Amino acid sequence: MNDQNAIGIDLGGTNFRLGVVSHTGEISQRFVSEVGKKKTPDDIVKLLTKHVTEIKNKTPNLKGIGVGIPGIVDAETGVVHSSPHYPEWSNVKFKELFEGAFGMPVSLDNDANMVALGEGWLGAGKDMKNFVLLTLGTGIGGGIYCDGKIWHGDHGFAGEVGHILIDFNGPHCNCGSRGCLEMYASATGLKKLIEDSGDKNKERFLELVGDNLEKVTPAFLYDRAKEGDIFASVIWKKFGSYLGAGLASIVNTLGITNIIIGGGVSRAWDFFIRDTEKEFKRRIYKRTSSLVKIHKTALGDDAGIIGAARVVLKTN
């Protein structure tokens, strides 16, 4: 049993990543490609089946396939209830569809949960009993890792920490609420922070992108901060403060004292983390704050593949 492999798939809104993962967590046959414009469940199944079939034909001891999917996923039933990147999906029985097409056992979970499983196995969380993972991207993903497993709650949607409240009257969020953490501490949030800023350097900054806010990606804002742009730094600091306030709510609720942060937007770590820690400390009992540690993810973009494969490899 001990030299088995699994395929891990990390499905994003734009790209998907796929790899063969050994029982020790090594990745071979790594693929990264675009999802493309066809995005119905059948399109996705067809797209992934092509790659899976190729791998199956040349890989021995393949135990199964794990797939991380952005959205509200019921890991137990294998149903994807909804996905922010695939708005037309509704209650799609992906486990059933995938197993039919792949001819192998398939485990499904939310993408951030898969990242948490990867980090818990071989990454920043490998020596932690419990941790909360946040992925900062277009939105915010979350995973609650307890004792080697993901805490799913009653119907699979636990860990939706991007929708923790920051401001009762804040900007409207896709989830239907207002002032969610995701409206501040994500790529979407960065744009809102710029939009709402009254900073005197804003105008000069916007000239850099011809007054087109859509051009301000997190990477662009990160590069400007590195170059010493004051406005970019101010925005990252605000981003950091709001993130810290959100973490305080999460820690007060869960009582978990290790937090792991990843996702593309977290690359600007050095420009926001001090304000995150400062705001966090301000917003939580002193004793609690002294126990909490905030960590970076360690596995980078591979975490989702590794975690998805892990689900398959660790089952008996």
Place this chain on the structure above:
Amino acid sequence: MNDQNAIGIDLGGTNFRLGVVSHTGEISQRFVSEVGKKKTPDDIVKLLTKHVTEIKNKTPNLKGIGVGIPGIVDAETGVVHSSPHYPEWSNVKFKELFEGAFGMPVSLDNDANMVALGEGWLGAGKDMKNFVLLTLGTGIGGGIYCDGKIWHGDHGFAGEVGHILIDFNGPHCNCGSRGCLEMYASATGLKKLIEDSGDKNKERFLELVGDNLEKVTPAFLYDRAKEGDIFASVIWKKFGSYLGAGLASIVNTLGITNIIIGGGVSRAWDFFIRDTEKEFKRRIYKRTSSLVKIHKTALGDDAGIIGAARVVLKTN
């Protein structure tokens, strides 16, 4: 083993409650009394020992004693780190102190956790696998009940849901933060809501208490609402909305879909619950909201005693 009894103690800031609980959850020898002015750990131990000794002398098959204490309690080590009602307490080894004085095994936990255990055993949660319990009083207590046990997190303080953020720039809270749920949906919160209200009926309402806001207890506000006072109703509705927003953050994080609400302030249930549900639904994914149920506690003031005894009775 099956006809054992335990003593359950529910220590509040003003009163304490104490009872002998049978293995089926029946309470005999119930005491309710004031804590009094002497509030050092030694005073509390002396006070409770008097009652415990009396009971010990006349109660057969006494297995041990469970004590619920308001504040940050480490149930594993039996240390009370801090308590909002006993500000001078700091890292008090209450389990050790009690066991020395009582001459029996003692189990300690946060008071709201004990209420959750009671409700989970014989109350509103008796058929639920998981639930979140909130006690609305001077502040807000919280307990996370998973599969018959309390989720304590890494260091015992999980479930501090009164300190979930409602408004980044809201009123200052004792915990050091601002805009915590407790600043809106508790007795403390009710006063703030009245203070900050711009409602045209406020002045007339305040005349009822000679402009002394300190006289506005939750019971007073409840009675006025029952009499049809418009301003009192408006305040309860606001209270309800903020509670609903807080519950959305809690449910998004924990993914637990049964919520049980108790505590003295919840007696005004009929005047706030509709707004709680409305605001909650507005602030959470539709599918999630359709799964969530909000319940009242069922055991009233006895829940804390019953839960505290339960901890003792169920251990082998």
